[in-house]
Amino acid sequence: MEYINRLESEVRGYVRSFPTVFTTAKGELLDDAEGRQYIDFFSGAGALNYGHNDEVMKAALLEYIHSDAITHSLDMASQAKEDFIATFEEVVMKPRNMEYKLQFPGPTGTNAVEAALKLARKVKGRDRVLFFTNAYHGMTLGALAVTGNSSKRGGAGVPLNNSSPLPFCEYFGAGRDTADDLRMLLENSSSGFDKPAAIILETVQGEGGINVASNEWLQKIEALCHEHDMLLIVDDIQAGIGRTGPLFSFEPSGIKPDIITISKSLSGFGLPLALTMIRPDLDIWKPGEHNGTFRGNCHAFITSSAALNHYWRDDALEKSVLAKGERVQERLRAIVKARPGLDAEVRGRGLFIGMDCKTEGLADAIGEHCFQLGLIAETAGPDDNVLKVMPPLIISDDNLARGLDLLEQAVDAALQ
Ligand code: PMP
Numbered sequence: 001m002e003y004i005n006r007l008e009s010e011v012r013g014y015v016r017s018f019p020t021v022f023t024t025a026k027g028e029l030l031d032d033a034e035g036r037q038y039i040d041f042f043s044g045a046g047a048l049n050y051g052h053n054d055e056v057m058k059a060a061l062l063e064y065i066h067s068d069a070i071t072h073s074l075d076m077a078s079q080a081k082e083d084f085i086a087t088f089e090e091v092v093m094k095p096r097n098m099e100y101k102l103q104f105p106g107p108t109g110t111n112a113v114e115a116a117l118k119l120a121r122k123v124k125g126r127d128r129v130l131f132f133t134n135a136y137h138g139m140t141l142g143a144l145a146v147t148g149n150s151s152k153r154g155g156a157g158v159p160l161n162n163s164s165p166l167p168f169c170e171y172f173g174a175g176r177d178t179a180d181d182l183r184m185l186l187e188n189s190s191s192g193f194d195k196p197a198a199i200i201l202e203t204v205q206g207e208g209g210i211n212v213a214s215n216e217w218l219q220k221i222e223a224l225c226h227e228h229d230m231l232l233i234v235d236d237i238q239a240g241i242g243r244t245g246p247l248f249s250f251e252p253s254g255i256k257p258d259i260i261t262i263s264k265s266l267s268g269f270g271l272p273l274a275l276t277m278i279r280p281d282l283d284i285w286k287p288g289e290h291n292g293t294f295r296g297n298c299h300a301f302i303t304s305s306a307a308l309n310h311y312w313r314d315d316a317l318e319k320s321v322l323a324k325g326e327r328v329q330e331r332l333r334a335i336v337k338a339r340p341g342l343d344a345e346v347r348g349r350g351l352f353i354g355m356d357c358k359t360e361g362l363a364d365a366i367g368e369h370c371f372q373l374g375l376i377a378e379t380a381g382p383d384d385n386v387l388k389v390m391p392p393l394i395i396s397d398d399n400l401a402r403g404l405d406l407l408e409q410a411v412d413a414a415l416q
Contacts, residue, residue: 017378018371025052028395028403030376039403041370041377041391046206046238046352049265050307051392057269060306061299071298084301091308092247100260100277104296107272109237109263110138115276115290116200116259117142120231123282124197129233131200132168132178134208134382137235146200148208149382163196168205169213179220186228198231198258199224203249206238209381210347210354210388215253222255231258231282237274241265242393244350245322247312258282266300268307273300321393324400325350328389331404341415351393354386362414363387369410375403 004021020032028051030038043049050057070078085102093100105115117129131137131146138144144153148165166178185193199221205211225232234257239249241262250257260277267273273296311317325348332346332355343358357363363379366387370377380386389407391400 017367018376027051027053028392028399036374038371038374038376039391039395039399039406041375041389041403041407043265043390043392044270045264045378046241046243046390047264048270049241049243049393050268050311051394052270054269054307054310054394056310057303057306060302061269064299064302069298072294073298074293074295078298078301080298080301080305081296084296084305087305087308091312096248096251098277099280101280101283103276103278103283103290105274105276105290106292107294107297108138108274109235109261110140110143111292112237112261112263112274112276113137113143113146113200113235114140116233116235116261117146117198118290119276119278119282119285120198120233120259123284124229124231126195126197128163128194128196129198129200130163130182130196130230131165132205133165134168134205134211135165135200135202135235136205136207137200137202137237152207168201168208168211169217177217177220179217179224182221183224186224195228196230198233200233200235202235202237202239203253204239204244204349204352206352206388207380209356209386210352212347212349218250218253218255222257225258233257233259233261235261237261237263239349239352241268242311242317242321242350243352243390245318245325247318249349249352265307267297267304268311269300269303271297271300271303273297273304317393321350324391324393324395324397325353328353328400328404332389332407335404335408335411339411339415342411348389351389351391353389354380355389356381356386358385360385365414366407366410369413370407373406373410373413375406375410377407 020034022030022032024031028040030040073081103115105111120129121127129146131148133148135146135148137146144156185191203213203218222232234250236249241247258279263274266275329346329348336342336344336346345356348354363385367377367379378388380388391403
């Protein structure tokens with residue numbers, strides 16, 4: 001601990017939020033070096049939707065490693081990659097009538113976003129990409145250019161894109177609809193509005209504080225993109241892979257994004273894997289135009305195929321996520337209602353839930369008490385005002401209830 005605090009850069013000093021050293025983990029439970037156990041309501045910000053050390057994925061990975069199979073396959077096809085693509089097509093795309101080309105843009109989510117932005121600019125021959133208040137798309141310069149919270153830019157200035165974020169859905173400014181405003185700008189020739197190449201959005205903003213877009217709003221934005229020759233990029237890196245219930249968060253809205261980015265729980269095992277899904281006719285990059293050494297990790301392909309086969313051949317996981325999510329929201333609302341001193345709004349979709357605490361510093365204080373009581377939860381939102389409730393999707397009913405009991409105790413401790 002002291003060692004970590006002394007040497008790890010302040011930028012990654014998460015030891016301050018969770019002051020312990022974690023050693024082992026299984027499912028929704030984590031153990032630390034002191035022998036304490038914690039319930040995970042964080043799931044690596046959506047990177048561990050199937051929990052820690054899933055047995056099915058672990059077995060597949062161990063078998064692959066034991067067989068001395070290819071670990072790195074730059075510029076080569078590997079069995080792991082071929083199997084992943086075949087599984088993705090069969091389990092994910094075919095049942096949903098989806099047609100996309102798959103591009104491995106690099107190891108992490110931000111690489112998938114960079115690829116999407118770059119490709120959109122090339123396809124449309126225009127530079128600007130519109131984005132929304134509190135949007136979060138990653139830490140590289142292109143992704144930062146469409147990240148709404150400028151404090152995330154780490155002093156890098158305004159990279160690539162001089163736009164300002166547009167209000168997200170109905171959440172910012174009651175009664176105001178960004179899609180309507182945008183239409184006026186695009187259709188009024190005297191507005192001087194510089195037509196963008198694309199719009200990028202999260203259907204539920206994660207780092208932005210669990211702000212949920214309505215299906216109608218998503219449909220309006222899609223229609224606008226079609227009518228005005230702009231691409232719609234949906235960043236499903238945090239909201240996807242079942243976090244909101246369905247595999248893709250936008251499924252209930254019926255929209256068909258031109259480009260989709262996924263990562264985080266795609267590998268299922270906490271391994272880095274990112275994917276940019278591209279409408280086939282937009283796949284215009286020539287070989288070598290978008291490269292990278294660590295594109296498509298073979299071990300991650302193995303665990304990802306195992307996860308897709310195990311969890312997504314039927315709708316059992318989706319149904320259980322929706323049912324658990326409803327219970328969590330009900331319980332959180334009851335916690336808020338029973339405490340006049342707690343001014344908070346509960347919102348979310350599936351197991352992507354937030355409690356927006358209106359009192360400054362309260363969400364952080366609750367998070368700290370959660371940790372003391374044996375529950376891992378993080379905060380998000382522009383002022384870290386939203387306590388995120390994101391357990392692994394496979395959490396048992398018992399541990400979900402226990403975790404919510406701990407959260408309730410933490411709320412009381414923070415309010416004292
Ligand atoms: N987009 C969204 C919606 C995210 O939540 C994140 C990560 N929190 C990213 C992009 C960036 O992904 P990564 O951290 O893997 O680069």
